[in-house]
Amino acid sequence: MLDQIRDIWAVLFLEDQLGKLREEHLRRCIEGPQPDESFLQTGEERIIQDVKNEFYNEKMRDVVKPDDAQSLSDEEDYEKRSQKLMEAAILMTHKKLLSIPYVGDPNYKKHGTD
Secondary structure (H helix, E strand, O other): OHHHHHHHHHHHHHHHHHHHHHHHHHHHHHHOOOOOOOHHHHHHHHHHHHHHHHHOOHHHHHHHOOOOOOOOOHHHHHHOOOOHHHHHHHHHHHHHHHOOOOOOOOOOOOOOOO
């Protein structure tokens, strides 16, 4: 039960951090300095690594899975998480939100204009 709560907490953390990444990306696009092409991908990778580091480690397993704390590696613990579908939905929503044009978006052209 505690491991499922931990997994849900990790998903909420993921969603929150991706939201902050989108906000920072938009802020930089509007105010500068312009983000480079790898800004989002690098940020997403860092956030996923932060989820792994913060929630799927031996110290956390000692609390949520004391019987498995020593026998599971961090990577095995991460792979056994219960919220993979929710994570996939959050990442898909994140990508869709990024595709919405914003005022001043240099990549957005109104239909029928050059």
